[in-house]
Amino acid sequence: MKVKTKHIMNLFYIPALLLFVAFVVYPFTQGIRISFTNWNGYSQAYKYIGLDNYIRFFKDKNVLGAFVNTIIYGFGSTIVQNILGLAYALFLNSKFTGRSVVRAVIYMPVMIASLIMGYIMYFLVQYDGGAINDLLILFGKAPVDLMSQGPRAVLIMTLINILQFVGISMVIYLAGLQNIPEMYYEAASIDGVNAWGQFKYITLPLLMPAISSAVVLNLIGGLKLFDIIMALTAGGPGYSTHSLSTMVTNMYFRGQHAGYSATIGIFTFIFIMIVSNIIVRYFDKKEVEM
Amino acid sequence: MVQNNKRAAIWRTPLAIIIVLIHFAPIYILLGMAFKSPKDVTSRWILPGYIYKQNFDIAINKGNMLAGLYNTTIITVSCIVLIIVFGALAAYPLARNRSKFNGGIKAFVLGIMMVPPLSILVPLYTVMAGLKGTSTYWGIIVILTAFQLPMSIFLYTNFISAIPTALDEAASIDGCGPFRTFFLVILPQLKPITASVVILTGINCWNDYQFSxxxxxxxxxxxxxxxxxxxxxxxxxxxxxxxxxxxxGILPVILLFLSLQKYFIKGMVDSAIK
Structure with missing residues (x-):
């Protein structure tokens, strides 16, 4: 291709780049600047306070609690979604009647807005008349106020996130399984390798690229958890169920600590970047080894 | 081996039923409640034997559901158009001119995909307030487009890379510049991947809560x-x-999903497998 043609062609990505610069990169650099100020979010007056917000971050019990919750939301969801997603995929990879119905029912919630999913789940976990308490009463147990304690509410919301998005890892694994040639298994069974051996030496290694994609997708999704928390607890009781994302909005719009809120945002960004980079590198290495 | 398979088949059906029951329970509860009178105090597990339409009247009249659906439709459709046009345009040079510089641009685009939206909420809000873009259609449209574009560029770049360059070259010999080559040769071939782009990014725009x-x-x-x-x-x-x-709120996406299930799942797989 001629050099001139190439230069003209490169103009095609200018509109996209302009959007990124205006609405992602520029705000991001501003975010770094604001994170060093004591700005309240609306007044003209503010001053630079150096690393004060960052020091405050590591001393703030509520924010550190939100950080721990974020890790539970992110890693808890990822671990269960992948094990369960793989189990579902292995199950659905065999032929039986109603298979496509099962797949549709598991995958459908992925399409639903997480916020609305949170509200639907409210009908199940509600204390008065909630569907789960109805079942408890039916079996002669006392009803439980499921969302009243922070740690339990965090686990329940992790579970809700898993239930909603396990379909993503399931379809990724299903596609991965369908790419493994049947003859590998045939050869293995002729050699007398049992089902577990086939899973360990054929299925798992060949699924590595799928595992890598599913883990990264689930992890980023879980670490960004926001809508479900807003729908079910809005971070409460107290600050016990906040994630870093809900903490950012809480500090900005409720607490009017825009500078501090920007600091939490920048920290969240750096944390997610580091974690996803480590994971991607780990799986790249694994794929090469295998 | 054959016997083994038969034995395996027996436990499949009950297991399938249990899985469906667990995953469908929330939607089942929602359906039952939506058609039940507020005066009906039976358990939420029991479907009403009647249809109480007034719930929907209240949602539409007091809740302004139709206005909500209208606004979301305008925003989602506009975003999808921009995401397709800007995405396909940007992907063309990234797939065809594999220079070092364009490799850097591609890495930058993938980096944008990693930015957690809420981490830049404070400055983004300030920027939009400065541009008088808060509470406007265009404001939310450009933000959602900017955050969904990387996925679109990623999918289109992978897809265009797999189209043989012979066609581009033929067009170039016939005197087509890059613009005509793109619109006449490349664009018509992008239909299958465009379906995936529309579904993946469209759902995210439709379901957006944190920016809105x-x-x-x-x-x-x-x-x-x-x-x-x-x-x-x-x-x-x-x-x-x-x-x-x-x-x-969920009915439009559910109906769309049930009628175009194949495309939804293909879209998901396209976006995940490199």
Whole structure:
């Protein structure tokens, strides 16, 4: 291709780049600047306070609690979604009647807005008349106020996130399984390798690229958890169920600590970047080894 | 081996039923509640033997559900158009001119995909307020487009890379410049991947809550998620009307999913497998 043609062609990505610069990169650099100020979010007056917000971050019990919750939301969801997603995929990879119905029912919630999913789940976990308490009463147990304690509410919301998005890892694994040639298994069974051996030496290694994609997708999704928390607890009781994302909005719009809120945002960004980079590198290495 | 398979087949059906029951339970509860009268105090597990339409009347009249659906439709459709056009355009040079510089641009685009939206909420809100873009259609449209574009560029770049360059070269010999080559040769071939782009990014725009919550503060321009969340906080005593509102909010995507299931799943797989 001629050099001139190439230069003209490169103009095609200018509109996209302009959007990124205006609405992602520029705000991001501003975010770094604001994170060093004591700005309240609306007044003209503010001053630079150096690393004060960052020091405050590591001393703030509520924010550190939100950080721990974020890790539970992110890693808890990822671990269960992948094990369960793989189990579902292995199950659905065999032929039986109603298979496509099962797949549709598991995958459908992925399409639903997480916020609305949170509200639907409210009908199940509600204390008065909630569907789960109805079942408890039916079996002669006392009803439980499921969302009243922070740690339990965090686990329940992790579970809700898993239930909603396990379909993503399931379809990724299903596609991965369908790419493994049947003859590998045939050869293995002729050699007398049992089902577990086939899973360990054929299925798992060949699924590595799928595992890598599913883990990264689930992890980023879980670490960004926001809508479900807003729908079910809005971070409460107290600050016990906040994630870093809900903490950012809480500090900005409720607490009017825009500078501090920007600091939490920048920290969240750096944390997610580091974690996803480590994971991607780990799986790249694994794929090469295998 | 054959016997083994038969034995395996027997436990499959009950297991399939249990899985379906667990995963469908929330939707089942929602359906039952949406059609039940608020005076009916039977368990939420029991479907009503009648249809109580008033829940939907309340959701539509008091909850402004139709306005919410209208706003969300305008925003989603505009975003999808921009995401397709800008995405396909940007992908063309990235797939065809594999220079070091363009490799850097590609890495930059993938980096944008990693930015957690809320980490830049404070400055983004300030920028939009400065541009007078809060509570406007264009404001939320450019933000959602900017955050969904990387996925679109990623999918189109992978797809165009797999199209043989012989066609481009033929067009170039016939005297087509890059513009005509793109519009006449490349664009018509992008249909299958465009389906994936529309589904993946469209769903994210339709379901958006975190940006809309802060960028659309005027009650006149509420999206479906905002409409439902304010309806829930105002009608916490009428859970049945709230259920009707939630059902109306998810019905469009569910119907779309059930009719185009194959494309939805293909889209997901396209986006995940490099």
């Amino acid at each position: 919550l802060y960028m659309l503060q005027s009650p006149k321009i509420k999206t479906i998620t905002l409409t439902i969340s304010s309806f829930f906080s105002q009608n916490s005593n009428n859970v049945n009307a709230a259920a009707a509102a939630a059902l109306m």
